[in-house]
Amino acid sequence: MKQKTDVLQGTLALMVLKTLAVLGPLHGYGIARRIEQISGDLLAVNQGTLYPVLLKLEQEGAIASDWGASENNRRARFYRLTREGRKQLQIETQGWEQTAAIIGRFFAVKAEDLS
């Protein structure tokens, strides 16, 4: 149970960072929508889980937030990537790609390849 949320949080954090890197400053709802669009059902049910992740990233200094006005002039909190966040994104992207590649290779291996 715990582990699953950890994985979810980890991936979610990476998605948040990437979203902000691509789209620039965005409010919580915007990030949620974006992730929903791309990942499908990951956030379809529990959009709320995004907020603890945002807080964690902010506390780590990867993102910063300010109050601003949303597209229809409501007060909203906008998140943006910091320099540190950019660095973190870069590192984690590399790490992720590496992991994905390794896992991919493992899945590709067939029994006869090992003999």
Add this chain to the structure above:
Amino acid sequence: MRSLRRFLTRLFNSATRRAQEERLREEIEEHIALQTEENLCGGLSSVEARRQAMLKFGGVEAMKQDYRAERGLQLIESLLQDLRLALRLLRKSPGFTAVAVVTLAMAIGANAVVFGVMDALILRPLNAPQADSLYGTEYGVDTGFQSYPNYVDLRDRNRSFDDLAAFTFAFVGLDTGDNPSRAAGFATTGNYFDVLGIQPYLGRFFHSSDEHGRNSAPYLVLSYAYWHSHFQDDRGAVGRVVRLNKHPFTIIGVAPPEFRGTLSFVSVDFFMPIVNQEQVNGENLLDDRGNTHAVFETVGHLKLGVTPAQAVADLNAVGAYLEKTYPKEFAQKSSSLARAGLTSFGRAVRAFMAGLMLLAGLILLAACTNLGSLFAARAADRSREVALRLALGASRTRILRQLLTEAVLISLAGGTVGLMGSIVLLRQMSMWQPFPGAPIHVPLNPDARIYGVALVLALVSGFLFGIVPVRQVLRTDPYQIVKAGSTGRVGRQITLRELLLGVQIAICAVLVTSSTVAVRGLARSLHGNYGFETRNAMLTFTNLAMAGYTGDEVLAMQKRMIDAMETIPGVERVGLVNQYPPLIYAAGSRVNIFKEETRDRRPSNIASMPYRFDVSPEYFDAAGTGLLSGRTFSWHDDKSAPAVAVANREFAGTLFGSVPDAIGRYFALQDGTRVQIVGVVEDGKYLSLTEDQQPAIFLASLQLPSSQSSCLVVRSHRDPQQLTAAIRSKMRELDAGLPVDISTWNTMLDVVLFPSRVATVSLGVLGAMGAMLSITSIFGMAAYSVSKRLKELGIRMALGAQRKEVLQAALGRAFKLLAFGSGAGLLLGILASRVLAFIVYSASPRDPLVLAAVVLAMLLLGLLATWIPARRALSIDPMMLLREE
């Protein structure tokens, strides 16, 4: 780095909680508003749009919990929350809080005090380097006494000790120039400080090299406390000459503050070389192998690698050699070793302290069960609240943590109060010197160890009673409880709680029984028959050696003192006894008695070893000892007359069969003197009140070598204070330079009564605590059962139940428990009192008064504890109650 930054931010966030909470709320609102808008665009109705948005967002509360967990330091924060809640709850029920805190304070305080005393007496080694390997030797079964020549042989012939030192008590008149006062110290061998490895605080110590035979080392080392109080920390004191019993001694040094001598329960004023003891005792004990009281104890460090068992074997080997070499003066007894500090009292003290600790532990356990059941009752009352919280998503661990926080909060409060009380008590006990004139004093310094013990006890007991309701909480089914409301499950089964309560009542009854037995015994022993009359008798102690009297001057002065006392108006009789009269702490030296015809007076041929008292002719009248047959001494029984003695009934009986048979018969002393028994007096107590009947022999002091240390027994019905003043002025007229100690015989009895006093007081205090605990626990149980069954009782009353039946239903169980518990406790208490009989004189549990008192006390207890619940049960208005639900 990143985690540190996160930690700091979190710490900061914990402080700025409210603003953060607000921000999150706004963000969530914003999020849901945006989603709703989008849903509206998608064509949903406004209500449905919002509902869908909320569904999509997920559980707000759970998310908030996550968010908070992410933001602050959850553990600390929830702990603070729990604390706040606990404080609020406790403030809401001040009665419960007060009872719980006071209960625990008493229990923990009692434990801290007992531990403090135990720490000072037993756990703490002597203040000497490597005290672990420091042992005292004991010849025989239970004392360290031996003669000086034996000590020398032991020191030189053993192969187990690095070196052996010896010491004995020295009570002297210490004259610093103006005012001679009594002082108590140790006369020690020259190597004493070197064996212990103690360094002087000031000046120097004496060493073996200072000893050059009898009276060759007139040096004095002061204890730090004595130097501080009598010389006002004057560094110039070292080098000064003072007089000990009129003999000049040079102060050569001051011992370090933490060293008070090699007995943990004694604080001495000074140390002097044992080779000079003749000057203070008046008799030379250094060459007398037969005098086994010359050395109080020998101490030394065991050699590296020598086990105590090996050392004992070694000592026994030396003992066997001594017996073979000196068959007349030495009888081999088995030796043993004792940790230096308590010597032969160790076993008794340890047993007593262990008993006390056990009782104190039981009290604490009882307090815990008590509080545990109170907490369980509280938890049950709050079951609805708990159920609600569970239903709202609180985790069970969180709820348990909250309950535990409350418990620990109470236990810490109780522990603090208890500790403070115990510190006050220990400080007072530390200043207490139980016996006037004796250097007995136990310094009790409340220190980190005691604080630690109290803290640990508080925490442990907090957890102990805190976990009682755990099962209850874990079993809670929120659905059932919210649906059904709180219904008292009136159990037919005997719950653990009730069992604990029963045990607790039994413990309380044991304590109450034994304390009443002890109190009765003590009261009786103050009016017991000791073979002399302690009331209206004043004791005047003098040691003529302190004023320089020797030889024939002593007898003459003693006669003058007796005559002077008799001239005081209101004085009826005056008698004199050498050394100490019976039942005074140093009384009761024994003497070896042989049958008249025994030629070979070796230890194995001893016919009897009675207590020996050397008395003047009027002693028996002054002491109030009744003559059974024959005559007492007269002033004509002096050195020119044949040696005579007065025996007690026991001595006459064991040696000669009966009282009439003993009159006129002879026995022999160690030196061969034939002594004729001229009278027989009644039996008495001589050394302790609980001793079995002992033989005793009274010799005529006029016929013996004079003893400088003596005690006048002055019988008078005058007010003790006036009498004391009159005696003092008379004595000053006779010799202003002679220190005098005056007190009533009854006050001096305090010493022999000391163990029973201590036992009585500690049992009384613990008994009172046990009683309080029982009251609160019975009260708790009764109140709880009434409140749980209010509805049922209301229905019963509505259906026509009588007051008696209602009471029976409400309190029957509590009373049954009380009855069973008290019964069991009374039985156990009677058994325990048999043990008490060893400490407390004439403590008999089969005393109808004791039984009645215990039954009455327990009954009163029950009434007191159930009074309020009973009132509540009787005041139920069925209509009100039924309407309420």
